[in-house]
Amino acid sequence: MSGVILFLVGVVTLAGIYAILxxxxxxxxxxxxxxxxxxxxxVAVGGYVFIITTQTTxxxxxxAPGWPMWAGAIAGSLxxxxxxxxxxxxxxxxxxxxxxxxxxxxxxxxxxxxxNLGTITRGTVGFNQFSRPFEGLVSGSxxxxxxxxxxxxxxxxxxxxxxxxxHSPYGRLLRGFRDxxxxxxxxxxxxxxxxxxxxxxxxxxxxxxxxLYVWFIRTVTxxxxxxxxxxxxxxxxxxxxxxSLRGPVIGAAILLIVTEAAALAQGLGEMAVVxxxxxxIVLGLVLILVMRxxxxxxxxxxxxxxxxxxxxxx
Amino acid sequence: MSASILEVRGVTKLFGGVAAVDxxxxxxxPGSITAVIGPNGAGKTSLFNxxxxxxxxxxxxxxxQGEEVTGLQPWQIAQKGLVRSFQTPTGFPALSVxxxxxxxxxxxxxxxxxxxxxSGWRGAEAATNERARRLLEDLDLWEVRDTLLADLSPxxxxxxxxxxxxMVDPVMLLLDEPASGVDPGSIQRLSGLIRxxxxxxxxxxxxxxxxxxxxxxxxxxxxxxxxxxxxxxxPDQVVKDPTVxxxxxxRSA
Amino acid sequence: xxxxxxGLVTGSILAIATVGFSMxxxxxxFINIAHGQLLTLGAFLGYFFVATVEMNVFLAGLAAMVLVGxxxxxxxxxxxxxxxxxxxxxxLFTSIGxxxxxxxxxRVIFGANVTFFPTGFGRRLDLGPVNVTVGxxxxxxxxxxxxxxxxxxxxxxxxxxxxxxxxxxxxxARLRGIPVNRVSYAVWFVASALAGLAGVMVGxxxxxHSELGWTQILIILAAAVLGGLGSIYGVLAAGLLLGLAMDxxxxxxPTSYRTVVAFGVLILGLLLRPQGLFAAKGRREA
Numbered sequence: 055m056s057g058v059i060l061f062l063v064g065v066v067t068l069a070g071i072y073a074i075l076x077x078x079x080x081x082x083x084x085x086x087x088x089x090x091x092x093x094x095x096x097v098a099v100g101g102y103v104f105i106i107t108t109q110t111t112x113x114x115x116x117x118a119p120g121w122p123m124w125a126g127a128i129a130g131s132l133x134x135x136x137x138x139x140x141x142x143x144x145x146x147x148x149x150x151x152x153x154x155x156x157x158x159x160x161x162x163x164x165x166x167x168x169x170n171l172g173t174i175t176r177g178t179v180g181f182n183q184f185s186r187p188f189e190g191l192v193s194g195s196x197x198x199x200x201x202x203x204x205x206x207x208x209x210x211x212x213x214x215x216x217x218x219x220x221h222s223p224y225g226r227l228l229r230g231f232r233d234x235x236x237x238x239x240x241x242x243x244x245x246x247x248x249x250x251x252x253x254x255x256x257x258x259x260x261x262x263x264x265x266l267y268v269w270f271i272r273t274v275t276x277x278x279x280x281x282x283x284x285x286x287x288x289x290x291x292x293x294x295x296x297x298s299l300r301g302p303v304i305g306a307a308i309l310l311i312v313t314e315a316a317a318l319a320q321g322l323g324e325m326a327v328v329x330x331x332x333x334x335i336v337l338g339l340v341l342i343l344v345m346r347x348x349x350x351x352x353x354x355x356x357x358x359x360x361x362x363x364x365x366x367x368x
Numbered sequence: 369m370s371a372s373i374l375e376v377r378g379v380t381k382l383f384g385g386v387a388a389v390d391x392x393x394x395x396x397x398p399g400s401i402t403a404v405i406g407p408n409g410a411g412k413t414s415l416f417n418x419x420x421x422x423x424x425x426x427x428x429x430x431x432x433q434g435e436e437v438t439g440l441q442p443w444q445i446a447q448k449g450l451v452r453s454f455q456t457p458t459g460f461p462a463l464s465v466x467x468x469x470x471x472x473x474x475x476x477x478x479x480x481x482x483x484x485x486x487s488g489w490r491g492a493e494a495a496t497n498e499r500a501r502r503l504l505e506d507l508d509l510w511e512v513r514d515t516l517l518a519d520l521s522p523x524x525x526x527x528x529x530x531x532x533x534x535m536v537d538p539v540m541l542l543l544d545e546p547a548s549g550v551d552p553g554s555i556q557r558l559s560g561l562i563r564x565x566x567x568x569x570x571x572x573x574x575x576x577x578x579x580x581x582x583x584x585x586x587x588x589x590x591x592x593x594x595x596x597x598x599x600x601x602x603p604d605q606v607v608k609d610p611t612v613x614x615x616x617x618x619r620s621a
Numbered sequence: 622x623x624x625x626x627x628g629l630v631t632g633s634i635l636a637i638a639t640v641g642f643s644m645x646x647x648x649x650x651f652i653n654i655a656h657g658q659l660l661t662l663g664a665f666l667g668y669f670f671v672a673t674v675e676m677n678v679f680l681a682g683l684a685a686m687v688l689v690g691x692x693x694x695x696x697x698x699x700x701x702x703x704x705x706x707x708x709x710x711x712x713l714f715t716s717i718g719x720x721x722x723x724x725x726x727x728r729v730i731f732g733a734n735v736t737f738f739p740t741g742f743g744r745r746l747d748l749g750p751v752n753v754t755v756g757x758x759x760x761x762x763x764x765x766x767x768x769x770x771x772x773x774x775x776x777x778x779x780x781x782x783x784x785x786x787x788x789x790x791x792x793x794a795r796l797r798g799i800p801v802n803r804v805s806y807a808v809w810f811v812a813s814a815l816a817g818l819a820g821v822m823v824g825x826x827x828x829x830h831s832e833l834g835w836t837q838i839l840i841i842l843a844a845a846v847l848g849g850l851g852s853i854y855g856v857l858a859a860g861l862l863l864g865l866a867m868d869x870x871x872x873x874x875p876t877s878y879r880t881v882v883a884f885g886v887l888i889l890g891l892l893l894r895p896q897g898l899f900a901a902k903g904r905r906e907a
Contacts, residue, residue: 089710144892151652155846156891159884162839166881215485222484223474223493230460230471237454240420241472241536242446243479251481281835285717292714297462331733334725341718342700349707355462361514363466366490366497 056195063198067270069310070205074212074263075283076290076302081216082256084297084355085225086249087232089154091284092141093260095161098168098279099137100261104130105181105274106174116173123187123265131262137164138257142250161281168276180275187269205266209303212259217299220358221365228252229297229359289341295351299358305351313337372431373398373540373571374419374450379428380595381414388414389425390595396540401562401572403582406592407615412575413455415592416542420452421445433539449539453546458529461518465509465528468517469500472535496535503531507561523554530561540571547578559585583607591615623752624868630757630826632864633764636857638819638837639844640771641812643856646845647788648808649701651712657838658723659813663689663820664829665731672736682821686814693813694806720834728831735830760822767818768857771811775853780807840880843887862886 075093082088108126109118121129145156168175192200219225231238231245238245268274286309294305316336344351372395381389389411396402404412417423419430421442429438437445446452460468470493477483478492504510507527517525526546533541543562547555555578562585566572576582582589582603589606591599599609606612642656663685670681696719704715775781780803787794787804795801823833840863848859863883870882 144888148891152846152891154652155842156888158839159843159887163881163884166878170875170877170881219484223470223479223489224481224484226463226467227471227474227479229462230467233461234459236422236442237459238471239442240446240452240454241532242443242451243471244441244443244476255481285721288714288717331725331728334721334728336725338718338720338722338725342715342722345704345707345711345715345718349704349711356516359462362464363513366493 060195060198063202064270065310065314066307067198067202067205068314069307070202070209071263071266071270072287072290072310073209073303073306074205074266075260075287076294076306077212077216078256078259078263079287079291080296080298080302081219081259082252084291084301085220085232086228086252088146088249088253089150090157090253090256091154091281091288092157092159092161093256093287094279094281094283095141095157095164096134096138096257096260097264097267097283098161098164098276100130100134100264101268101274101279102130102168102175103133103261104265105184105268108184109181111183127262127265130264131258134261134264135254135258138254138260139250142253142257146246146249146253158281158284161279161284165276165279168279175276178276180273180278182273184268201269205270208263208266212263213299213303220299221362224248226362229355286337289337289344291351292349293340293344293351295353295355297355297358298351298353301351301353301358304353308352309337309340312340371398372396373433374573375431376415376419377429377431379415379418379425379430381411381418381423382426387411387595389418392428392592392595392597394590394597396571396573397588398571399566399569400587401566401574401585402588402590403574403576403586404590404592405576405579405582409594410592411595412592413544414595416452416544416575420450420542446536449537450542451533451536451538451540452542453529453533453544455545455548458525459517459532462516464514464516465520465524466500466504466513468528468532469503469535470496472532473499473537500535503534507531522549523551526550526558527554530558534565538570540573541565543572543574543576545576546574547576547581555581624872625865626753626757627871628865628868629861630760630864631868632861633761634819634822634826635840635844635864636860637764637767637815637822639841639848639856639860640768640853641815641819642841643845643848643853644784644788644808644812647853648784648791648804649697649705649712650791651709652716652842654713654716654838655696655719655723656716656812656816656841657834657836658720658727659689659693659816659834660820660823660837661727661831661834662692662723663817664824664833665727665820666817667821667824668736668829669731678825682818685821686817689817689820690810690814693816694809696813697805697809720838724831724834727834731831733831735828737824737828754826756825760825763818764822767815771815774811780804784808836880840883843883847887847890 075097079090079093082090104126106117107119107121107129108123110120111118141157141160145153145160148156169177186197186201187204188200189197227238227243227248231243231248235245267278271278290306290309291302292305293309294303295301313333313336316332374394374396376392376394379389379392380387392411392415404415406412414423418425421437421440421444424439429436431437432445432448432450435448437448437450460471463471473496474493478489478496483489483492501510504513509524509527509531512520512524517528520528526549530546546558550558559581562572562574574582574586586603589601589603590597591606591609591612593615598615599606599612601609638656638660642653645651645653645656666685666688667681670676670684671678674681676684700715700719701712704711775785783794783799783804784807786797786799787801791801794804820833823829823837844860844863845856847863848856863886866886867879867882870878874882
């Protein structure tokens with residue numbers, strides 16, 4: 055029985071991680087209108103820089119400075135932000151579907167590089183010997199509860215941050231030029247600069263959040279950062295309600311619980327391949343059904359931003 | 369030399385082999401209401417696009433307040449005080465009336481990421497907030513201030529567009545078909561607003577198909593056809609010009 | 622040189638796969654991520670027909686093509702038609718969902734192992750300075766023939782003309798009385814069949830495994846965008862170009878960087894010409 059409970063703890067933790075990813079995606083895609091299909095690449099940059107800079111053992115890598123965790127997290131965040139800048143400058147020159155495909159292309163390039171630059175990233179072998187925060191405080195299985203609490207504390211933090219951003223003039227401007235770029239420019243707004251800023255901010259945040267994902271999965275390999283991460287995040291956002299405030303969290307919670315519960319119902323042991331396959335089938339079905347019957351998602355943008363003028367009065 | 373607030377010199381815009389705008393010269397006097405009329409395809413909107421930076425001219429120059437602005441980005445030209453409207457689609461549909469105006473009036477400081485994350489924006493927005501409130505009350509839009517633009521009637525949407533442009537505190541307004549789709553009663557109100565805005569010192573340049581509306585407010589009219597300006601003058605002069613009558617007024621909308 | 626042959630083969634397969642993808646994009650108006658899974662399906666069905674049913678390879682390929690074509694039409698009716706009213710982004714996400722659904726189903730039905738076609742096409746021939754297998758020649762020839770047939774179909778038949786009209790202006794086509802539903806089914810059949818054929822070809826020269834769809838769709842996207850989302854000839858050229866680029870680059874850099882090269886070419890192409898190499902309509906940023 056405790057095995058099931060621990061499994062559920064894991065599911066809820068992963069749901070929290072995806073909730074954060076979905077909230078970041080909501081900022082750049084939902085509010086600023088940038089349909090980013092490459093977020094897995096930015097998370098990869100953050101995760102790899104984090105793990106590489108905090109590694110203490112020097113075997114088969116040329117760079118392992120062994121920094122403390124907080125420094126590694128900052129480094130990962132900055133690296134992802136810089137990657138976003140490099141990707142953003144050319145990509146934002148094209149719009150709509152072209153931007154979508156360009157960001158996807160960059161993410162795939164990053165993944166290939168992580169496989170091929172073995173002397174830095176240890177290729178497909180990756181990293182699996184590393185410590186996690188506060189590990190000394192609790193026993194083995196108890197750590198899962200700690201990680202759960204940590205992740206969801208950060209979910210709350212990010213939610214409050216997004217709410218602040220969303221209700222600010224900055225957020226208002228994003229939701230404006232998302233729908234009508236020419237009018238925004240005719241009012242004197244330098245919309246390209248705002249888009250790039252938002253994209254880089256998203257990159258910084260993806261990178262900052264990557265350590266959580268690393269601590270949860272407990273290894274860092276290129277297969278961790280496939281486009282599946284991107285698509286699951288998008289599905290979570292779309293189910294929950296794109297451009298709303300609570301949508302990303304709701305969507306991630308529902309999606310992860312549904313797909314992982316399917317794995318639980320499948321049974322144990324010998325049906326390993328079918329198990330993994332069922333997860334994809336459920337993910338696909340959920341996305342298809344939501345697009346068919348409730349494409350706007352569960353939460354919506356109107357409710358999230360209603361009565362803006364009254365928030366200033368009083 | 370000239371006291372023109374906007375000076376268009378020899379502007380030509382070619383699309384493939386076709387000249388949408390063909391060697392146009394135009395000088396707009398400050399504080400005037402000028403209209404540009406002509407049949408569809410005459411090049412009016414293309415001219416607007418060149419003047420406001422949305423298109424680059426194939427040749428020719430545009431000067432605003434004595435400063436050359438040819439080839440500048442639209443947002444740069446707008447920041448100099450030259451603000452245009454669009455025929456469609458208009459405005460920010462996901463934002464409320466109040467938010468639409470606030471976007472118009474906010475400056476880079478209040479809208480910055482830094483303000484959003486760190487320093488706060490209430491101080492920077494206070495004055496804009498006050499202006500928005502007064503303008504909304506003035507235009508009788510206070511009651512609908514929290515209605516999303518997507519939910520408003522077309523007439524009110526046009527009004528909000530106009531108000532949003534005013535929030536920028538423009539030196540000159542370029543209005544692209546402000547009367548299209550507007551009922552006759554609201555056209556009166558619109559004409560009144562345009563005159564009031566002119567009395568406050570703003571220069572206005574209008575494109576429209578509604579001849580009655582144009583004749584009612586314009587000090588000066590330029591008539592375009594096939595990319596060229598074929599006639600200019602006061603409303604009385606233009607109405608009597610035989611070339612204009614033949615090409616355009618004979619089959620007015 | 623040898624790599625040019627490889628490049629032609631890769632490029633031919635890519636061109637076949639991308640033409641279908643591009644047709645869907647033009648007439649239906651959205652990016653269909655599930656196209657890669659249809660390719661995988663073609664590969665597995667081809668393998669199944671050859672290995673288990675012991676059909677002749679050509680018949681197996683044809684059977685796989687037709688079957689995948691029909692499945693494509695079925696999916697269009699059941700999955701995509703109902704979402705059409707919600708717009709291209711909803712259809713894009715539906716296609717992503719369908720891709721995952723098909724991926725999962727393929728894994729369940731055919732397993733997650735890697736297999737390959739048991740055919741006798743591995744025999745090598747020496748033609749002057751190069752050395753090719755029969756399979757490789759076959760692929761390039763079949764690809765050329767299929768493209769030729771497709772061109773004839775699109776220009777010489779009534780249905781083909783209708784398809785071209787709908788692709789360039791759906792509204793006008795509808796107004797002119799062109800039966801858009803029939804055109805739609807035809808496009809889905811042809812596009813899916815082409816994907817299936819590409820899958821069979823991939824199976825012939827390489828391995829057949831469930832992950833095929835995901836790797837292929839990325840390169841297909843690159844070829845489609847590079848060729849200009851609105852131009853079939855552009856897409857063919859782009860497919861060949863990318864195939865050549867990927868295999869020629871193996872001369873200078875490790876082969877594991879193949880897809881990176883494809884994307885490098887794409888990104889470079891987009892920077893230089895944001896509308897694609899041969900786009901019918903320009904897509905300028907104001």
